[in-house]
Amino acid sequence: MAAQRRIDLVLDSVRRLLRIGATANLLNLLQKQHPADLAQVFGELTDRDREAAFSVLVERHGRLAMEAVSELGPEAGAALLSTRSAEDIAKLVQEIPSDDAAALIDYLPDELSTAVLDLMRPRESGVVENLLEYDEKTAGRIMNPTVFALSEDLTVGEAITELQNHRDIEMVFYLYVVDERRHLVGVTSLRRLLLVSPETPLKRIMVADLISARVDMDQEEVARQVAAYNLLAIPVVDEENKLVGIITVDDVIDVIKDEATEDIYRLAGVSGDERAFTPPMESLHKRLPWLGVNLVTAFLAAGVVALFEGTIDALPVLAIFMPIVAGMGGNAGTQTLTVVVRGIALGELTWGNARKALFKEIVVGVGNGVFLGVAAALVVWATRGNPTLGIILGLAMIVNLFVAAAAGTLIPLGLRAANVDPALASSVFITTMTDVFGFFSFLGLASLFSRYLAAPI
Amino acid sequence: MAAQRRIDLVLDSVRRLLRIGATANLLNLLQKQHPADLAQVFGELTDRDREAAFSVLVERHGRLAMEAVSELGPEAGAALLSTRSAEDIAKLVQEIPSDDAAALIDYLPDELSTAVLDLMRPRESGVVENLLEYDEKTAGRIMNPTVFALSEDLTVGEAITELQNHRDIEMVFYLYVVDERRHLVGVTSLRRLLLVSPETPLKRIMVADLISARVDMDQEEVARQVAAYNLLAIPVVDEENKLVGIITVDDVIDVIKDEATEDIYRLAGVSGDERAFTPPMESLHKRLPWLGVNLVTAFLAAGVVALFEGTIDALPVLAIFMPIVAGMGGNAGTQTLTVVVRGIALGELTWGNARKALFKEIVVGVGNGVFLGVAAALVVWATRGNPTLGIILGLAMIVNLFVAAAAGTLIPLGLRAANVDPALASSVFITTMTDVFGFFSFLGLASLFSRYLAAPI
Numbered sequence: 013m014a015a016q017r018r019i020d021l022v023l024d025s026v027r028r029l030l031r032i033g034a035t036a037n038l039l040n041l042l043q044k045q046h047p048a049d050l051a052q053v054f055g056e057l058t059d060r061d062r063e064a065a066f067s068v069l070v071e072r073h074g075r076l077a078m079e080a081v082s083e084l085g086p087e088a089g090a091a092l093l094s095t096r097s098a099e100d101i102a103k104l105v106q107e108i109p110s111d112d113a114a115a116l117i118d119y120l121p122d123e124l125s126t127a128v129l130d131l132m133r134p135r136e137s138g139v140v141e142n143l144l145e146y147d148e149k150t151a152g153r154i155m156n157p158t159v160f161a162l163s164e165d166l167t168v169g170e171a172i173t174e175l176q177n178h179r180d181i182e183m184v185f186y187l188y189v190v191d192e193r194r195h196l197v198g199v200t201s202l203r204r205l206l207l208v209s210p211e212t213p214l215k216r217i218m219v220a221d222l223i224s225a226r227v228d229m230d231q232e233e234v235a236r237q238v239a240a241y242n243l244l245a246i247p248v249v250d251e252e253n254k255l256v257g258i259i260t261v262d263d264v265i266d267v268i269k270d271e272a273t274e275d276i277y278r279l280a281g282v283s284g285d286e287r288a289f290t291p292p293m294e295s296l297h298k299r300l301p302w303l304g305v306n307l308v309t310a311f312l313a314a315g316v317v318a319l320f321e322g323t324i325d326a327l328p329v330l331a332i333f334m335p336i337v338a339g340m341g342g343n344a345g346t347q348t349l350t351v352v353v354r355g356i357a358l359g360e361l362t363w364g365n366a367r368k369a370l371f372k373e374i375v376v377g378v379g380n381g382v383f384l385g386v387a388a389a390l391v392v393w394a395t396r397g398n399p400t401l402g403i404i405l406g407l408a409m410i411v412n413l414f415v416a417a418a419a420g421t422l423i424p425l426g427l428r429a430a431n432v433d434p435a436l437a438s439s440v441f442i443t444t445m446t447d448v449f450g451f452f453s454f455l456g457l458a459s460l461f462s463r464y465l466a467a468p469i
Numbered sequence: 470m471a472a473q474r475r476i477d478l479v480l481d482s483v484r485r486l487l488r489i490g491a492t493a494n495l496l497n498l499l500q501k502q503h504p505a506d507l508a509q510v511f512g513e514l515t516d517r518d519r520e521a522a523f524s525v526l527v528e529r530h531g532r533l534a535m536e537a538v539s540e541l542g543p544e545a546g547a548a549l550l551s552t553r554s555a556e557d558i559a560k561l562v563q564e565i566p567s568d569d570a571a572a573l574i575d576y577l578p579d580e581l582s583t584a585v586l587d588l589m590r591p592r593e594s595g596v597v598e599n600l601l602e603y604d605e606k607t608a609g610r611i612m613n614p615t616v617f618a619l620s621e622d623l624t625v626g627e628a629i630t631e632l633q634n635h636r637d638i639e640m641v642f643y644l645y646v647v648d649e650r651r652h653l654v655g656v657t658s659l660r661r662l663l664l665v666s667p668e669t670p671l672k673r674i675m676v677a678d679l680i681s682a683r684v685d686m687d688q689e690e691v692a693r694q695v696a697a698y699n700l701l702a703i704p705v706v707d708e709e710n711k712l713v714g715i716i717t718v719d720d721v722i723d724v725i726k727d728e729a730t731e732d733i734y735r736l737a738g739v740s741g742d743e744r745a746f747t748p749p750m751e752s753l754h755k756r757l758p759w760l761g762v763n764l765v766t767a768f769l770a771a772g773v774v775a776l777f778e779g780t781i782d783a784l785p786v787l788a789i790f791m792p793i794v795a796g797m798g799g800n801a802g803t804q805t806l807t808v809v810v811r812g813i814a815l816g817e818l819t820w821g822n823a824r825k826a827l828f829k830e831i832v833v834g835v836g837n838g839v840f841l842g843v844a845a846a847l848v849v850w851a852t853r854g855n856p857t858l859g860i861i862l863g864l865a866m867i868v869n870l871f872v873a874a875a876a877g878t879l880i881p882l883g884l885r886a887a888n889v890d891p892a893l894a895s896s897v898f899i900t901t902m903t904d905v906f907g908f909f910s911f912l913g914l915a916s917l918f919s920r921y922l923a924a925p926i
Contacts, residue, residue: 046698056819056821175660179664185659185701202642202660202663203659206633206659207633239722239723240506241503242505242719261719261722265696265718265725268726269729272725272726272729272732275729279736279737281800282807282808288808288812289812289822289826289829291829292829292832295829299801299804299833299837300837300841302800302804303797303804306800310797311793311848313792314792314793317789318789321785324781324788328782331774331788331791332771334788335774335792335795335908336764340767343760347739349737350733350734351734351745351752352745354730354733354734355744355745365515369745369746372746372748375753376749376752376753379749379753380757380760383757384764387761391768
């Protein structure tokens with residue numbers, strides 16, 4: 013990709029200029045970059061190079077440096093800032109919008125963040141502290157509290173003058189209209205202002221029926237609304253419908269990415285806030301509990317095998333093929349689970365149409381079971397010369413793929429109905445089911461028909 | 470959620486009105502809904518109800534009905550349309566933007582789509598056919614070819630008049646500027662037009678250095694650019710830099726969701742275009758190959774167990790604990806794999822910082838291995854009274870979690886370096902590795918120390 017190649021070139025130059033200590037050239041190169049590109053360059057540098065490059069840039073171009081830090085994301089951004097003094101940080105975070113500042117400050121070590129808030133200008137730190145009071149992952153936490161609004165009593169001409177007097181506002185494609193107590197009463201657009209005569213009252217051209225988000229709305233629901241209605245921004249109101257902020261579509265894109273990451277992670281038993289470079293001890297701590305639960309369920313499945321220790325003693329060949337049944341069930345169950353969990357997340361799958369999904373998954377599961385069971389049976393017959401063992405393996409596989417399909421559909425839907433995130437615990441439930449039923453069906457059938465198995469092996 | 474509750478209410482009414490055949494009331498209810506809400510309502514109805522409700526709406530409000538069909542997504546939307554005549558469809562698709570029309574027509578059965586294209590107005594069908602000529606998942610395929618542009622020779626006043634004369638254009642927050650042969654030369658905004666005097670030449674206020682996408686750019690790269698630079702739309706140009714279309718951020722959100730779904734699916738061995746309600750036979754067909762590959766690898770792992778058939782014959786208890794080693798390796802490997810694959814997808818992880826990631830994952834893997842290995846060893850000692858068996862199980866687990874960490878990091882990075890989607894094949898590689906090494910390390914250690922194991926069991 014051209015963009016990636018350009019960034020690689022910048023990256024090479026940055027490394028070279030840092031090595032030879034050519035600070036002036038480095039500054040000249042960095043200041044010409046877009047904040048998003050800078051963030052990517054910073055992301056690929058070593059910790060030491062990143063700090064050196066950031067230090068060079070921040071002294072002369074504080075705003076650009078801080079915009080790049082924002083783009084890095086709050087965790088990595090706060091890490092980069094945290095080596096600086098509280099005074100420095102307090103000054104620097106005022107260069108960026110308060111929602112970005114709040115996110116960064118939230119990730120600083122506790123002592124440092126308190127010191128920074130104390131040192132900021134009272135008005136600014138007040139805004140940031142207000143944002144930090146909203147619950148995590150709500151509209152209030154991710155909104156930008158600086159939102160431009162027009163009074164409903166203006167004419168179109170006055171509104172345009174108002175806009176011309178506020179050259180620094182960020183976002184003006186939607187113009188929100190408020191009454192004298194700042195209740196949100198309507199929305200219009202810059203474009204609509206241009207299509208009517210200047211004397212027209214704003215009230216006449218505004219749309220009163222508009223979509224807004226309450227400060228306490230879950231960020232995932234905010235993202236769903238923005239995506240469903242193809243909005244570029246959504247106004248945020250408090251419980252009295254007063255306009256308190258705005259969430260723009262670029263923040264919504266970040267939410268959608270984070271929520272997708274969380275879904276992917278949860279299916280694999282990884283905590284939603286882990287990243288590729290989360291410190292090892294923290295990752296270990298986050299992953300161990302889930303593996304611990306898996307260990308317990310693994311012993312549960314081992315207990316099922318232990319029930320048939322006598323059968324295995326008589327027919328050790330069973331130990332060879334038994335993991336195949338469990339493993340194939342796990343794989344098929346994971347496929348079903350993934351489609352169902354994603355279907356729930358995308359809003360396509362609900363209790364209302366669950367029966368149709370269950371029917372589909374069972375058809376697919378049993379169908380795959382028949383194909384794979386026959387294939388496995390033939391392989392065992394060919395390699396071991398024992399058709400009965402093959403048939404037992406095939407039958408056990410069909411049974412287990414049926415179990416996988418049913419469990420893979422019903423468990424996430426059940427968790428959802430109980431208001432638990434279906435991705436959270438499903439995976440461990442499914443593989444436990446497919447291990448237990450896999451071992452039980454294969455070893456159980458083998459016990460039942462052991463007299464047909466013993467002879468030819 | 471309030472929004473969901475409102476939709477549930479609409480859904481109940483729709484079902485009731487359909488049951489009692491109150492068509493006029495039904496029409497009245499449907500026409501008041503937002504297309505996105507209608508799509509959700511349609512999605513939750515049974516096939517028959519959906520067709521009935523759609524038929525009622527489409528006769529009187531063709532555009533609204535088609536907007537709802539677009540929101541349903543091309544696959545489900547095409548399914549809903551496909552029961553109608555080609556004449557009907559040809560007329561209806563002209564109610565929606567050409568990119569949405571192209572996506573729908575692409576999903577119709579071949580014969581029907583040809584008939585529809587033949588019946589459309591020549592100009593319209595030409596536009597749609599042009600779009601369908603671009604490769605799937607490229608900028609050209611998802612762009613809207615109707616893009617408004619201003620000539621670089623205009624003044625600001627003339628540009629505003631131009632805008633006032635084109636009241637029907639969709640998207641005007643970025644105003645693209647082109648030369649006389651429609652080469653893209655700059656961008657400005659409605660807002661900037663308002664801040665200068667009408668006589669100012671457009672050239673003076675436009676930004677010449679703008680980000681655009683080539684028609685053949687991969688849609689994922691388009692999405693990355695729009696997200697990285699916080700754009701609301703990106704202009705699409707051909708190989709000569711002529712402006713040919715526009716991709717707006719709402720389409721980018723759809724791409725981001727689809728790509729996330731694809732990543733989630735691929736990790737589980739599900740094809741990217743499967744949905745919760747893909748017909749069973751199609752799903753079976755899509756999932757079987759991956760399960761087939763898994764069956765082959767399962768036999769490979771079974772082959773490793775077969776190497777130790779004699780050891781198991783002497784010590785059948787090994788069959789009980791052997792799946793635990795393999796299973797825990799698979800779980801830990803999946804955790805590593807997921808974090809690494811997502812890190813690559815989000816652009817955080819590259820070859821450049823791969824060593825750091827590998828080091829981290831190995832620390833986490835061995836750390837978890839020690840905790841879980843000791844726990845498992847104690848359980849075996851307590852339940853079987855055999856400390857040696859416990860130690861062997863624990864050691865095998867540490868070895869296998871090390872393998873899981875190394876494979877889970879290196880395999881996706883290697884696939885990425887070879888330009889293969891890391892999510893595509895990683896999962897089957899990892900579980901094969903952890904099965905093979907799990908069985909080998911546990912049964913191998915047990916063979917080596919079998920004389921210490923035999924006695925006390």
